[in-house]
Amino acid sequence: MYKYDRFDQEIVDARVDEFRDQTRRRIAGELSEDQFKPLRLKNGLYLQLHAYMLRVAVPYGMMSGRQLRMLGHIARTYSRDYGHFTTRQNMQFHWIKLEQAPDILAELATVEMHAIQTSGESIRNISSDHFAGAAADEIADPRPWAELIRQWTTFHPEFSYFPRKFKIALTASDNDRVAALSHDIALKLVPGPDGEIGFCVHVGGGMGRTPFIAKLVRPYLPPQHLLSYIAAIMRVWNRYGRRDNIHKARIKILVHDLGAEEFTRQVEEEWQLMLPTEPPFPQAELDRIAVQFAPPPFETGLADTIDPAAAADPAFARWLTHNVHAHRQPGYAIVTVSLKPPGGIPGDITADQLELLADLAERYAFDELRSTHAQNVVLPHVRKADLHALWQALDAAGLATANVDLVSDIIVCPGLDYCSLANARSIPVAQKIADRFADYDRQKDLGELKIKISGCINACGHHHVGHIGILGVDRKGTENYQLLLGGSGAEDAALAKITGPGFDEDGVVDAVERTIERYRQLRTEGERFLDTYRRVGFEPFKEAIYG
């Protein structure tokens, strides 16, 4: 895991001091809200419906037990005993007081965490595969590259005043677990013609009011040109991005308006101009970073099996089926801790649970945890021999729900219960759907089915790429919900299609059930919901929904 060097720590500490002074000046009246707002947003501090909210960066979703324990401390001391994992691998705390925000940032800095660039028109947290470094299917570890990009983009003077926010995702597997193609730049580690691992580059993905899947810009980029090529992309956008209209300012609009071919031509032209003066690639820094992501000291010669006596427990067996994944090291497994218990709020986690996960990570997972964009937590390196003990500890804390990628593993934004941008509540809809399909056998029968819910068109709940998506809208002061079908945030990325007129809260839950029942009628053996939808098309489902 990456450890701050002197420069990292000085940068973060200086930022805390700077924000403390900005906050003091705001409270003293030396800064107006209009002057202060962009400053607090650059430090992740929003003003939401009920109080301030602080979004803490979790770079590429990676945390240590010490860091998670600090998040638990912040939840208990400064919030109301809980935090919320976001759909971009960060953690946010509601109920924050402005006057305490600098103290929180100072406490975070002591464990190498911060809230820099978690909001505002900046390059946001770098997303990556939550199975990175553990997955059996990755060709290389993407985290050293993600950390290099994090360092390069933090406070980069050329890219600090963009037309809009900018999101980068990095993956190294054919299985996209980070919704990469919904990002402004999607980087995938791939082998080049000579076998050297470089990057496949897609640009212009995004959700929001105008969703797009990212377009292929370069099938292979030699690794030593990564930073200059990203710079070329951002320069083209910085030059031609629509600063006159916030709704058209994202790079996805520019890529769409120019067309992928012309956008690519301009990027390549810009890049060629840059190459003669391209700074030397920081190989020494990459090497310094990479050492810190060396594999943990795995034991060798372990049995690659699970104790059959323990696996005879049906509840444990269910959890093994849905929450435990293949690890590249024999004798080890990857564990996903679901934060979607029955009746719970997706992504919410109590201070006690945060501290427990910190303990369990230290005991069972080489002190590593990951947050996922699906609002769950991963313990990446667990001995198979320890799985039963781990499961028992999780179960005692309400953290052993066996539902990863099932119908009740719903991605959902905070919605109108918390968010000042939302038009409708989204959490209650998720809770009602999860309750409707609570029966485990029913969930298992349905198989992989990804429901994603947003409380407004900004699409933080990723509804555009849900197998089933739900969008909350305001219809004359009343909550109304549009239903969408056929999206995917995985390697087979696709945008969902709106079915038709919207529903009230209970109506959309019924419509989801009718959709799923139609799937059960139409599916062939082993066919996922999304596969059936793609095979039979939209109309049979629309007919089931509206009659």
Place this chain on the structure above:
Amino acid sequence: MKLLTGNDLKSGAVTWWTGQDWSLHVEDAVDVGEHGEPILAREEALRRVNTPAIIDAVATPDGPRPAHIKHRIRALGPTVRPDLTLKPADPDAGGWVI
């Protein structure tokens, strides 16, 4: 009726104009009619409120009820966490929002 609402600068808590001061409780809010703008300007300048706004509400026997659900949720708290609302002991509080 028209209400004045905003957030407390230091805590971020939702507040309502009572005619003399700011309260956490919408029941204390008063109808400002067409006179809201100068009050907001004065109070914001004094930093007694942040991001103030004038909103529509309906007078009820139990006090003002904001016209839009967003402001009713602001007035009460998150409907999905009754324990964190201003009326944690009232099982019917959520019904007031919907």
